[in-house]
Amino acid sequence: MAEDYYSEDSKWIPGVVVDSMATLPVLDDFRLTSDKPSFGRNFDCYFDRLASLRTLTLASSNPVHLRFICATLSHAVHSSPLSSLRLTTKHPGMSSPLNGIADLFPSLQLDHGSIPHLRSLRSLWLSYSSGKIWETLRIECIHLSEIHTDYVQQALLEYILSYSGLERLTNDGDEDDGNDGDDDDNGREHLEPLVEEFFTTALPRHKESLVALSCRGVWEGKWSFGAHNVDLLSQLHKLKSLRMNVNVVSAGYAPPSVTINRSSGRGRRELFEIEKDSADRNLVHRFLDLVNELHIMDVAILPAAPLRYRKSYCGNPIVRHKEIVIRAIDAAVREFKSSASGKSEVVLLAGDNFYKMDYMADRYRAFESVNLSWPYSYARLLEEHE
Structure with missing residues (x-):
């Protein structure tokens, strides 16, 4: 080499x-x-x-x-x-x-x-x-076992649909929305014309072979983990690595007495919370349920950027938003408990922090923080933290 x-x-x-x-x-x-x-x-x-x-x-x-x-x-x-x-x-x-x-x-x-x-x-x-x-x-008819791209388009989905046997699939970027103009794009719909086909049609073609899936769009939306794709993801029984974003929703604003300083004056701080499923379960917890169900070992749950900043020339609002979401993800992971049995070797990257599942005193399993850095070797990580 x-x-x-x-x-x-x-x-x-x-x-x-x-x-x-x-x-x-x-x-x-x-x-x-x-x-x-x-x-x-x-x-x-x-x-x-x-x-x-x-x-x-x-x-x-x-x-x-x-x-x-x-x-x-x-x-x-x-x-x-x-x-x-x-x-x-x-x-x-x-x-x-x-x-x-x-x-x-x-x-x-x-x-x-x-x-x-x-x-x-x-x-x-x-x-x-x-x-x-x-x-x-x-x-x-050239059938790849590993695809890594940051640009999803119709031609890629048609290719994935044409065969089975894909083992590793990474999408870490936007899809082609076909809109290069200055039209208002605060809505999610026209940015995600391919997402339903990806999860409902393309991905199931490889459910018997897929061992690693990273689906991390830049922006919040249906490419993130949610109630719309959890059942489809649960069919990937061979999956050992899963990395996805999670969305947040507005939870209103802080009381008037709670203000923040800005260069333009003082304003009320908007509050956010992790999205929930139809059963009112935090989607970070639902994601961790799925990890336990499938015995996935290499996991990441991460924030995405709000669509309202898609055409922003300043990255500071996105950075601040992600910091808020990371804290919400971290809190959700620390609250999570599972009664699942059996040995677990899962290592989780949640926002900026790493966790490894372990048994608690009450016999429930929860995530405990481990000192790691990104990127990391999963195999070496297991050796160092057994």
Whole structure:
């Protein structure tokens, strides 16, 4: 495996890496991360020299870097039977790091040299992917076992519906709402045209194989955990990892005597509470019930941003809102008790804090705080906190 991190202070690295690649014809794992605008212009990876790549990871902290090496990236597919391809950016909500991810495969649908190599692909990570990618995978019957994306669209759902056997699915971003204008979008409906199809039709296709699901939209809505999807999620009996958001609802305002200082004056503080199901059960508690029912081990329940801030240019209101929600999630987790029996190895990330389930003195099980940091290795975590 070759791994490289390129920064502005290491301009000599591109030449060294390229020269080294020429001497490693059997290299099977190549990972490249950049953080400066000059990266793509100074770096020309000769992937056509490598015929044994199985895992290719390219990550950029700026969405424009990797587009400069699209032509050479396409050689990786032409030259190697990849099993894992990861192309990511750390800037959600911006343009594709490849200036249109389809540019990576300029003739993917027609090129008989690339399609055979793509048939070995099992893991695909894409940021802001083109629908043409998913359409091609569907038409060519290339069935992935792992999908990681931050951009849900109709073509992706049609692809997921076309087969069964998906094991790991991550959606950590928005869906394509088809609305690039300035229309009012405070309502949730037009932002979630795909969510019902995802939970009711696409996900059940893989209920016999799915072991990891991360569904964390940026905004509050039906992509979050709730009464609308809990029954569907309960069908995923093999699930071992589940990460989702939870919504809050307004609980009115603090009494007039309770005020907060703002730069514009003093105002009443809006109160929020975790959504509840039809039985008036806190949805964080219902989420934890599901975790116990399915014996899920790796769990996260997290806040999302309110839709009313979707077009805000200032992130401070979102940060303050998430802090409020995190406190509500944390309080709900600390209140939770379960009479479920059997050994539990679940580790829970709730907001900013980690918890591990343990027996209490009254024989009920509850979550106790553990000292961890994100990201973490679940396997190593269990070893350290047995």
